[in-house]
Amino acid sequence: MEGRADVLSVRELEIGYETGRGLVRAVRGVSFDLGDDESLAFIGESGSGKTTLGLSLVRLLPQNASIAKGEIAFRAASEEVLDLTTLDDEDLRRFRWEECAMVFQSALNALNPVMRIRDHFADTAKDHSETNGSLKGRALTERATECLEMVQLDPGRVLGSFPHELSGGMRQRVMIALGLLLNPRVLILDEPTTALDVLTQRAIIEVLRTLKVEHRFAMIFVSHDLSLAAELADRVATTYAGRIVELGEVEQIFYHPRHPYTVGLLDAVPTLAGGQQELSSIPGSPPDLIDLPTGCKFHPRCPYATDKCREEDPPLIEVAPAQTAACWHWEKVGSDWEARGGEIHERDANRA
Template sequence: MSMERTKQRDAIGASDPIIRMNDASVTYDDGGSYVLDGVSLEIERGEILGIVGESGSGKSMLASAMLDAVPNPGLLSGEIVHRSSDGTETDILELAQSELRSMRWEEISMVFQGAMSSFNPTMKIRGHFVETLDAHDADRAAGMERARELLSDLYLDPDRVLDSYPHELSGGMTQRALIALSLVLDPDLLVMDEPTAALDLLMQRSILQLLGGLREKYDLTMVFITHDLPLVAALADRLAVMYAFKLVEIADTREMIEDAGHPYTRALLNSTPNLDAPLEEMRPIDGKSPAPINLPSGCAYHPRCPLATEQCREEVPGYHEVTAGHGAACFHWEEAIEEIPLNYTDSLGDTAATGGGAADEQ
């Protein structure tokens, strides 16, 4: 492992990691195009990690890599280790297909974008639960009892939902039913890829509140992937920021909001709609994120960065420690904190911590 990767790993180390990724990369075109580039990341057991970035930054590919579910002909390399509660470590990339299928629902489960497309429209919701339980040789009676409890936890009427077809439920109800389905086998880790993207703001907030409650009740570890930094900030313990298929910054949520070190992270915060800031202070990020086949030399963010120097254009920045547990891949993180003031008003509350409150219509 390179010195840069070692610094990145050390900055994001966890005391009890449930997932450990070392130098994980995904390439296409016989290695010519990177859609995930050397990501090292440890996910702490029991935490909620928010992964944020613009569309096309590699967030969804990172989620797929965690489950060794990269679409062909993508090539996944590096090391991805799952650590069970008893300390047993399993290299996910070394598993046979049958072992991988079991792990994906029993140990690590995923909620994909677009709940409606995740359900068979010709099958009632009950059938999806039964099919999942049977496929993993789980006890059907006990599993359906857990399903009913999960649906109730998500403020849904179990009888109504289980006896409905997907199209008979609202978007928010369908998304919550999918979350319940993903948890029916009691996995250790739940990975959610833009799970609220198609929902209105009120429903998004309600689901985050409910996820906070599920985390406490079932001792879950969660990875929440989104382009909406303020949305996940109310839920996550830590935030990781991706740009151009790399992890560019990671820190505790409060520190990221108050003291982000990477110019891109600060630009993300300043582009966030904010009722407390004047309209003229809103700062859209100039330019656009690069495509895999046209990555800039040096730091990939340099064409959009107001602090870019010749060094940025020529060299890939290493991972610099801003504070303990807070790392940023930027040569000029100290200048960024001084020269790019934040207009984002911190509105973090404890609404997601308790899981209180009902969601939309039953």
């Protein structure tokens, strides 16, 4: 995108978890940039390192995790570029929420059951009182009201409620509203719709779309569900075994995928015409991140695998302008996909 200023630049990030069994290589050589009004989705099967990546961007990794290598550069509102891998605790505390907020995967249970929603806003503001000294009393109520309205909740009803008085979808919106309180530039959402029923998922997607289009937040979504990316993302990264295996604009990923894993994820998305019956998952299971396969990590499950794949791990290769894929045989994968395209539409048309 021309003229876009990047708010976040990640380079060659490696994150491991120390465990009794060995080092879990959860994030491997991840690089990407995020434009200041862009939304980027990381999509991959469970265990592909998505949550670990999200946590590293707000530096909230568990004790046994360490960033072995790489850079995370964040351009703050002041235009100062912060290196998140070396920020001290005080600066980190300020950075979280004020520059970058994350809505966690377990958000539905993250609210304190004995605190009214109003007090959750007050607590968050208080933690940041040195830099947001004015955010208390009336100003706080006004800002909380604004944030709740941004997620299409009725502040009059919600502020005085306890979490158990709200539905799952409403609590998820409260978590998003709390994330917005200190006006961060980047919002990270980990599986924002996963635990919700289909209708509530739709409502949350609408909320996020409004935040993106009207309020122009930069967002990072993390999900196992590729269809969420179709609704919300400008660009999509598919992740496998801790690394990005394909990255491109949303249309490129959906209409012209060049990596067999992306194709597998697309085949698992239920089509409108086919409904749930069309769901197929990729055969086999994700690799052990302590003892990774040789060569391309996807080779044990890949229908295109050759000897070269078993021996050499492919780098990300430019397959089209602004689209990269880590596959030795991307041209064949692409031509098969394009050849199949007509068939899929015909099949869907027959079912419709």
